[in-house]
Amino acid sequence: MSTTDGIERTPAGATAEPASPSPAALLRRRALSHRGITFGGGTLLFIVFVALAAPLLAPHDPYFQDLGQRMLKPIWDEGGTWAHPLGTDSFGRDYLSRIIYGARVSLLIGFSAMLLSGLVGTALGIAAGYFGGRVDMVVTTLVTTRLAMPAILIALAVVSLVGSSLEIIILVLGLLLWDRFAVVMRAATQQVRNLDYVAAAEAIGCSTTRIILTETLPNVANPLIVIATLEIAHAVLLEAALSFLGLGVQPPTPSWGLMISEGKTFMFFDPWVICIPGFALFALVMSVNLLGDGIRDVTAPENRS
Numbered sequence: 001m002s003t004t005d006g007i008e009r010t011p012a013g014a015t016a017e018p019a020s021p022s023p024a025a026l027l028r029r030r031a032l033s034h035r036g037i038t039f040g041g042g043t044l045l046f047i048v049f050v051a052l053a054a055p056l057l058a059p060h061d062p063y064f065q066d067l068g069q070r071m072l073k074p075i076w077d078e079g080g081t082w083a084h085p086l087g088t089d090s091f092g093r094d095y096l097s098r099i100i101y102g103a104r105v106s107l108l109i110g111f112s113a114m115l116l117s118g119l120v121g122t123a124l125g126i127a128a129g130y131f132g133g134r135v136d137m138v139v140t141t142l143v144t145t146r147l148a149m150p151a152i153l154i155a156l157a158v159v160s161l162v163g164s165s166l167e168i169i170i171l172v173l174g175l176l177l178w179d180r181f182a183v184v185m186r187a188a189t190q191q192v193r194n195l196d197y198v199a200a201a202e203a204i205g206c207s208t209t210r211i212i213l214t215e216t217l218p219n220v221a222n223p224l225i226v227i228a229t230l231e232i233a234h235a236v237l238l239e240a241a242l243s244f245l246g247l248g249v250q251p252p253t254p255s256w257g258l259m260i261s262e263g264k265t266f267m268f269f270d271p272w273v274i275c276i277p278g279f280a281l282f283a284l285v286m287s288v289n290l291l292g293d294g295i296r297d298v299t300a301p302e303n304r305s
Contacts, residue, residue: 030298037291039290041290047103050103058100059084060096062093063252072088086272089263090266095273102259110284114228117176117177117181118231120182121179121180121185122182122185124182126186130189164242164247166249169249181224184223226292229288229289236284236288244257244261260277
């Protein structure tokens, strides 16, 4: 209702329209209602908490050997004891403690390899998609060359020649898993390269670095999140495969892949020795993938309105 002074006033008895929720509130609401984010994120947070609190949660020293207590059954099997709820391995080491400390190794390798490969692949992909021409040709050639070499075979060859320390494994996996980042970032950058906001930034004289960092990179973040989560899971599985073949994390360091390798001799008579670390690997990989897919769903451009 308008008055003589030109100010809009709400009529008596009328209720004001409720304010629409902010974009952050809508995003939070969608995230909390997405099953993939709640289940995957909750499982991943639990694994991260277990890894960080390993000294407090582990009932025994994961390196302590007691041959008199070797191959004890888990608590749900006949002969199990609460002193070792998940039993012991062939050296008498507590299985629960090694599972807890093994989460540290898998998370460290997965996240570190993802960060290294993400930096390399994202830089190459955005450069190829933004500049095109010879830069695109060089990056495409590098990606094609990398895809022609199986990652697991290259990792086996390098680790067998150089060594299999934790740092070497992270470096090798990080330098082998960048190709997906490069391919996806190249395609995504090509899609946004000629859009109006990039042209407007160029027209007002913004530098190339600023356009890439403030205009291009934020608008290709959705596929980047999905690829990052996939590569975490990929790195975790590759580390487990290397450890299973004896060229990954070396004994006595707790590693889920190494535990599966050490237990394969007993798997027909005591299948729990490979089922327990196998389930831990499955839970970690599944939670990372579910979380990444959920974040992509709730932050996709078609869901922002």
